[in-house]
Amino acid sequence: MKFKEYYNILKVSRDASDKDIKKAYRKLATQYHPDKTKADKASEEKFKEISEAYQVLGNTEKRKQYDALGSDWEQFQRSGASYDEFMQQRSQYQRSRNRQRYAYTNADSGFGNGSGFSDFFEAFFGSGAGNRGAYGFPGGDVSGKVIIDLTEAYHGTERLLEWGGQRIKLKIKPGAYTGLQLRAKGRGQKGSQGQAGDLYVDIEVREHAIYKREGDHLHMNLSVDVFKALLGGKQDVITLSGKVKIPIKEGTQNGKTIRLRGKGMPKYGKLGQYGDLFVTINIQLPNKLSPRQKELIREIQNSR
Numbered sequence: 001m002k003f004k005e006y007y008n009i010l011k012v013s014r015d016a017s018d019k020d021i022k023k024a025y026r027k028l029a030t031q032y033h034p035d036k037t038k039a040d041k042a043s044e045e046k047f048k049e050i051s052e053a054y055q056v057l058g059n060t061e062k063r064k065q066y067d068a069l070g071s072d073w074e075q076f077q078r079s080g081a082s083y084d085e086f087m088q089q090r091s092q093y094q095r096s097r098n099r100q101r102y103a104y105t106n107a108d109s110g111f112g113n114g115s116g117f118s119d120f121f122e123a124f125f126g127s128g129a130g131n132r133g134a135y136g137f138p139g140g141d142v143s144g145k146v147i148i149d150l151t152e153a154y155h156g157t158e159r160l161l162e163w164g165g166q167r168i169k170l171k172i173k174p175g176a177y178t179g180l181q182l183r184a185k186g187r188g189q190k191g192s193q194g195q196a197g198d199l200y201v202d203i204e205v206r207e208h209a210i211y212k213r214e215g216d217h218l219h220m221n222l223s224v225d226v227f228k229a230l231l232g233g234k235q236d237v238i239t240l241s242g243k244v245k246i247p248i249k250e251g252t253q254n255g256k257t258i259r260l261r262g263k264g265m266p267k268y269g270k271l272g273q274y275g276d277l278f279v280t281i282n283i284q285l286p287n288k289l290s291p292r293q294k295e296l297i298r299e300i301q302n303s304r
Contacts, residue, residue, distance in 0.1 A: 003071045006053035014067070018060070025054040140189035141197040148172065150208040154240040154265060161199075170201060175216070175268035178205045211240070216275025218264045223284045224248055239263045239277055246279065254283040 007014050010024045028050045030036070037043035056062045065083050066073050069090075076086045146159055156174040160167060168187055180203040188197030205213070212219045224235055232250035236243055239260070246258060257280045264275025289297070 003074060004049070004053070006057050006066065009049055009053040010057060012057075018058070021054070021057050025050065025058065029054075141200060142188040143200045143202065145202045145204060146170070146172070147204045147206060148176065149206045150211060150213065151240060153177065153205045168199070172203065173268060175266035175270075176203050176205065177213075177265075177268065178203065180268065210238075211277075213265065216265045216267050218275065218277045220277065220279055221282050222279045223282050224252065225284050226286065229254075229281070229283045237277075237279060240265075248281075252281055252283075254281065256281045 007016070010021060010028065012020055012024045016024070029047065032043045032047040032050060034044055034047060037047075056066050065076070068087075069076055072090060076083070079086055081089070148157055152172070153176045154174060156176070157172050159170045159172070161170055162168070166187065168184055170182065170184070172182070182201045182203065184199040184201070186196045187199040190196045210220050218240070220237075222235065222237060228235065228248050229252045230250070232252070233248050234245045235248050237246050237260070241263065244260070244263070246260065257278050260277040260279060262274045263277035267273040267275065286293075
């Protein structure tokens with residue numbers, strides 16, 4: 001059941017007086033009363049909602065309870081428990097949840113082969129976690145982190161998660177990036193009546209030794225020998241999609257950047273769309289020259 005913000009429904013502030021609440025109710029009830037709206041379904045539902053809000057906010061004791069419980073108000077209404085009993089159980093549940101709230105990170109293998117994951121959840125919740133609470137508390141969300149490398153982020157990958165007798169295959173689409181959060185609905189901690197929270201997995205992509213990522217674009221440095229830079233030619237470039245040859249123009253300067261369109265990262269969730277790869281030329285000088293090579297270079301220098 002979705003939480004209903006009764007103050008918004010009656011269009012009053014949370015510190016409104018009893019008089020203001022009553023006045024707001026009468027105005028809205030008159031506006032949406034079925035006798036005026038001629039059986040309009042939407043207006044009829046609105047009238048019911050206004051009446052429900054006033055039944056709570058127009059009662060001093062119920063209003064105090066509503067303010068104290070907030071989003072747990074509906075659970076209290078369904079529980080059949082007294083307010084004091086519900087608050088005691090709620091407090092115990094929250095203390096238990098606070099003791100258990102931490103995230104799991106497996107930096108070496110992510111959740112790759114499932115090893116250690118079952119032990120983590122057993123330690124995280126304990127064998128009786130699904131039975132806490134007697135008044136319909138919801139299941140808890142679980143968070144964790146998976147670390148993948150840039151190649152996996154490019155091609156897409158999978159991780160196998162195991163816990164509580166479940167085997168969950170987490171599919172990571174091509175183009176995944178650090179900060180991406182994946183959600184497995186209903187795969188978190190079970191609540192007291194069997195309902196479960198969600199599993200949230202944060203993705204982190206390791207830095208690569210060659211490529212630097214900026215959004216969907218990649219940047220890399222490419223060493224080119226001085227003679228090819230002077231005379232021109234072809235140069236192999238290793239991209240994440242394979243090897244390509246690029247032309248090196250005659251007289252290429254050190255630091256020149258060449259843009260390879262569509263050779264960057266896949267755009268997450270956009271099939272067939274890619275960023276670009278920017279290749280910066282680093283001209284490589286020979287460590288040592290023979291006397292004859294030096295002589296030829298001097299001839300070139302003098303001729304200029």
